[in-house]
Amino acid sequence: MTTPFTIETIAAHVGERVTVKGWLYASTHKGKLLFLQLRDGTGITQAVAFRPEVGDELFESLAHLGQESSLIVTGTVRANPKAPGIPAGYEIGVEEAHILQNAVDYPIGPKEHGVEFLMDNRHLWLRSKQQWAIMRVRTTIKRAIIDYLDDHGFYNIDTPILTPSAAEGTSTLFEVDYFDEKAYLAQTGQLYNEANIMAFGKVYCFGPTFRAEKSKTRRHLAEFWMVEPEMAYYDLEDLMNLEEEFVSYIVQTTLEQRAAELELLGRDLAALRNVIPPFPRISYDEAVERIQAIRAATDDPIQKELLAIEWGDDFGSPHETELTKQFDKPVFVYGYPSAVKAFYMEPWPGRPEVCKSVDLLAPEGYGEIIGGSERMSDPDVLLAAIHRHELPEVNYQWYIDLRRYGGVPHSGFGLGLERTVAWICGIDHIRQTSPFPRTLNRLTP
Template sequence: MDGGYIVLTTIKEITNHVGKEVKLGGWLYNKRSSGKIQFLQLRDGSGFIQGVVVKNQVTPEVWEAAKSLTQESSLYIWGTVRKDERSPIGYELDVTNIKPIQIAIEYPIAKKKHGVDFLMDHRHLWIRSPRQHAILKIRAEIIKSVQQFLDDHGFTLVDPPILTPSSCEGTTNLFHTKYFDEDAYLTQSGQLYMEAAAMALGKVYSFGPTFRAEKSKTRRHLIEFWMIEPEMAFVEHDGNLEVQEQILSYVVQHVLEHCRPELKTLGRDLGRLEKVRAPFPRITYDEAVELLHKEGFEDFKWGEDFGSPHETKIAESFEKPVFITHYPTEIKAFYMKPDPDRPEVVLCADLIAPEGYGEIIGGSQRIDDPDLLAQRYKEHDLPLESYDWYMDLRKFGTVPHSGFGLGLERTVAWICGLDHVRETIPFPRMLNRLYP
């Protein structure tokens, strides 16, 4: 109460008001009746709670208002907060008053099973459901924990451009556009710009959308996705891997601490996540190829890149995420530093998640020798005028430096235990999906 008025609160904050009358603004998710009692399943964006309307304890007007509510009708509701161990959140609301705001027309997403295309066409409504609500809450906590870790460990957030004159890994899979009378591309990574920022600020990271024009329909791919990309001056290959395993361990344990109700809604096996603590196992590309040959992939040749079946088979040998290091130079990006003791492989690593979720982090030590970088420009037929500024980073105080990119959606899919990345982002952009 505040000056005699009931304070508007949220379901998330309901624990602060046990035994008191509160006012909530929300929507009706579902309801059922047993004659003289109506059970209202309510949501307000912060959570879900059941409101109990007892006919002989409310006015006829309140009873009829409850009866009039349809799925997704909006309302203000008053009631006394009561502990109830049967409730998923431990509390229920004994309703005293209801004020409908709008009685919704027939809701298109019924309780029956719908096809994927239907749900994607109605994504703007589908995100209201408990499952999607839980996923988006976990996504937000993952973002928060990543940034918290980096901010607490001396990294500075830097925002790279989304429109770029060149690419990190070739322009084949980029979206082309015109920048007035110049060619431009939607970024596939902020990495090159983060390298420049690291030479100014030491340890930096970016967090933003990236785009790949790959005509892929797999459960792991989106056209538009979000990346966290740290870059660190004076950090070499082994130190880079240590940061990666520390940050991922921190994120998973943070989600376990702050999102247990949401993980329970998703039916996630928490035991698997509880094992995700640094250090993580490491195997070389050579060892991974040997493992695949023993597991039935005899035709896999050294020098090929791993596909989803290969990554899944490798991950099955480990309970934690596993680093695959030292990939062949020929299949990796131009900026990755070759191993001084074995130039045919580079100082890089992909971090493969357990349970078939594939690569969630890719990183490497970067080339710091200007002569070697110039050689790479020629080998990859890169337009020098577009990369002059990148070469400058090696001419004016070059240092060993490393970095990585963490794919947010794949990380969300793995932590949540989802079948497809389309559920990991509010409005997914896929090969044949630009609506809504």
């Protein structure tokens, strides 16, 4: 009797005869013993073949299988504290095996490889333990995002990817031909979300977005996923309350469900357990003062130059990194100068040069994972802002309409999935958080 099972659940199958349909991750041998690391997509486990038990013919064929050969192995599960794997501590004594294909010259070995080589082989690299673990964490984070919002009264209303003009008027967009007209790949669904909340109250969109900026850093992709919740009758404080509950839920859920993967990635789990509300909230004014103090305290001339800032300047990466080092949780920075933010943000009461924006900066140098704001609610102020930013008014008529017909205070934010995955996984480059990342120099595979 054979029990269908997955490697993930091997602990519950000790003493049973099982069949693994998978691939050969690695193998080694010692005389009449052969150790096969098998993976099936859910985990990795060791299968042990003993020559006198399986016979010379099968033993020889298994011994000469190349890495990533496909095979089906049947045998009995037993506990063995020394057996490696995910989960470790169990192995299968091989009784039968059917080889589907012997893979020859698999390019990725267990030793080190360079980034370019690995990215050229991204279609294969995904099979490696680390990449596999990151993608499992990613799926869990996506699920947590959707669960949280669906459980808190949000409707998932989709927004278009093909758009007639730049939503924010700032980023560089990918241009496409739309029946002989110019169209652009969406950089955000936010403006459409604002229309949707007036119909549904609380909504979110969650999908890919595109930025054609020639950014070439460990934090940027040309195509990335963003979840954008938008809420009617939410002010800036409501927004921050939601964001910290949301982010904490994502982190804690991932910790519960993917601790093994995070440990495999070498993540400091204590730092993640600490991500619970409340998060520190500091004003832009205070942030500038803090950065200036950090700059005054450093003797490094390069740092001194990078950290130069005056009120009114937007933060660069070095500013964010140094600022977040002062906290052991994500930190809110609110009340940025209107001049460095998008046109649609509500002015601060009594301080028109400041807007009701808030960014959430991840700790440990991971930078901005959320950008959000309370949106402008007055149609005339909005129209003036559109003119000031020299945006084509005709494309924004419908957006202004939202303020004419039952305008209300409302807020929303966008959370970058890949940056969040990078932070939670503790990996140093965003390209590993996307199965097939699109970057400045890479469109393939």
